Amino acid sequence: MRTAYVAARVLPDADTLIRDGAVVVEGDRIAWVGAFRDAPAADERVDLGNAVLMPGLVNAHSHLDLTHLKGSVPFEGEFAKWAERVMHGRKKPGMADAARKGIREALARGTTTFGDIVDRRSFEEIVEVFRETGARGRLFVEAIGFRPEAANEIFEAVWDLVEMQALPGNVATGVSPHAPYSVSRALLERAVAVADGHGRPLAVHLAETLEELAFLRHGIGPLRELLKRAGADDPSFKPEGSAAAFLALIEMTRAPLLLVHGNYLRPRDVPAAAFVVYCPTAHAFFRHPEHPVIELLEEGVRVALGSDSAASGETVDLLSETQHLARERPDVSPKAIFRMATEWGARALSFDAGVLKAGCLADLAAFTPAAGHEILGRPDARCVLTVVDGRVLHRVDPAPPLGETAKLPTVA
Numbered sequence: 001m002r003t004a005y006v007a008a009r010v011l012p013d014a015d016t017l018i019r020d021g022a023v024v025v026e027g028d029r030i031a032w033v034g035a036f037r038d039a040p041a042a043d044e045r046v047d048l049g050n051a052v053l054m055p056g057l058v059n060a061h062s063h064l065d066l067t068h069l070k071g072s073v074p075f076e077g078e079f080a081k082w083a084e085r086v087m088h089g090r091k092k093p094g095m096a097d098a099a100r101k102g103i104r105e106a107l108a109r110g111t112t113t114f115g116d117i118v119d120r121r122s123f124e125e126i127v128e129v130f131r132e133t134g135a136r137g138r139l140f141v142e143a144i145g146f147r148p149e150a151a152n153e154i155f156e157a158v159w160d161l162v163e164m165q166a167l168p169g170n171v172a173t174g175v176s177p178h179a180p181y182s183v184s185r186a187l188l189e190r191a192v193a194v195a196d197g198h199g200r201p202l203a204v205h206l207a208e209t210l211e212e213l214a215f216l217r218h219g220i221g222p223l224r225e226l227l228k229r230a231g232a233d234d235p236s237f238k239p240e241g242s243a244a245a246f247l248a249l250i251e252m253t254r255a256p257l258l259l260v261h262g263n264y265l266r267p268r269d270v271p272a273a274a275f276v277v278y279c280p281t282a283h284a285f286f287r288h289p290e291h292p293v294i295e296l297l298e299e300g301v302r303v304a305l306g307s308d309s310a311a312s313g314e315t316v317d318l319l320s321e322t323q324h325l326a327r328e329r330p331d332v333s334p335k336a337i338f339r340m341a342t343e344w345g346a347r348a349l350s351f352d353a354g355v356l357k358a359g360c361l362a363d364l365a366a367f368t369p370a371a372g373h374e375i376l377g378r379p380d381a382r383c384v385l386t387v388v389d390g391r392v393l394h395r396v397d398p399a400p401p402l403g404e405t406a407k408l409p410t411v412a
C-alpha cells in the first residue's frame with residue numbers, strides 16, 4: 001500500500017523547499033520525495049492543499065510522568081526547593097491520564113516523537129500510554145541515587161527495564177543518570193559503560209542552574225542541603241570542580257549523549273559526539289540568563305529542542321517551544337530552529353527520522369498556512385496532519401469550498 005501525501009510546499013530538511021511536492025509512504029517508511037509531477041504511482045492520495053509538509057517534530061526532552069503537575073509547582077527563586085516539591089508531587093494519582101492527554105495534544109500540533117525521562121515506578125504505565133497513542137518514544141529510564149553503596153542495585157533495576165523485551169514497535173529505550181547532584185559517580189560510571197556498550201543513548205541534566213554549578217565546584221549550596229534533608233547525602237563526596245570535569249566522566253562512543261539544558265555550558269566543554277537539548281519555555285520559567293544556543297551552534301555543537309516537564313512549562317508539544325523560541329530569540333534563524341526541531345532531535349534520540357528521505361521512518365507533520373521554514377515560529381501555524389510510522393494519528397480536513405462537500409482542493 002503506497003500513499004502519496006501532496007502539499008503546496010514540502011520541506012524535506014532545513015535547507016530544501018519543494019513547491020507542489022509529494023511524499024510517498026509505503027508501510028512505515030518513506031519511499032519517495034520530490035515534485036508532485038514526477039511522483040511515482042500510489043494506491044492512495046492524500047491532498048493537503050495549501051499546506052506545508054515536513055518531518056514530524058521531535059521533543060527531545062520531556063517528563064511525561066510529571067504532566068499531572070502542570071501549573072501546580074511555582075518557582076520562587078530556588079531550584080532545589082522547586083525540585084523537592086516536584087519529588088513529593090510525583091506520587092499523585094492521574095499520572096497516566098495526564099500523560100496520555102499531553103501526548104495527544106502534542107500529536108495534534110505536529111510532535112511525533114518524544115525523548116522521555118521516566119521514573120522506574122512509572123515505566124510500564126508510560127509504555128502503555130505510548131502503545132495507545134502511537135507516538136514514537138525513546139524512554140530514558142531514570143537512574144537516581146547519590147549513595148555509592150546503592151549504585152549496583154539501582155542500576156540493575158534500571159537496566160531490567162531498559163532491556164525489557166515486550167515493548168511496542170514505537171518505543172525504544174535509553175538510560176538517564178539524572179544529574180551531577182543526584183547520582184553517585186559509581187552509578188554514573190556503570191550507566192555510561194553499559195549503555196554505551198549496548199548502543200543505548202544516555203541523557204543527563206547538566207549545567208542547568210547556578211545551584212548545580214556551586215555543587216560541582218565546592219559540593220555546597222541548596223542542592224547539597226536537599227540531599228541532606230532527604231537523607232540521601234554521601235558525606236565522602238568529592239566534587240569534580242566544574243561541568244567540564246564532570247563531562248570527562250562520560251565517554252560515549254557508540255550511542256548519542258544528550259546534555260539536557262546546558263544553560264551554563266561553554267561550547268568548548270561539549271564533547272564532539274554530544275547533543276545539547278535546549279528547553280526554551282522551561283529556561284524562561286526558571287528565569288535563567290540568555291541560553292548559549294547561538295554560541296553552541298556557531299561552534300558546530302548540535303542542539304535539539306525539548307519541553308521539559310509540564311511542571312516547568314505549559315505543554316509538552318514542540319510547536320509551542322519553537323514558537324516561543326522564535327518570539328524570544330530573533331537571533332536564532334528559522335532554518336536553525338527547523339533543524340533543531342527535526343533532524344537533530346531525531347539523531348539525538350537515535351531514530352532514522354527527522355528528514356524526509358527515501359528509506360527513513362514515515363514520521364510527518366503538515367501545517368497551514370503554506371509557508372517556508374519560518375512556519376515553526378509563526379503564531380498562526382496550525383497542524384493539519386500528523387503521521388507516525390506511516391499511520392495517520394491526526395488529520396484536519398480542509399473546509400470544503402461552498403457547494404462542494406466531497407472534493408478536496410487540489411495543489412496550487
Ligand SMILES: [Zn+2]
Pocket residue numbers: 061062063117205260308309
Ligand atoms: Zn528534565
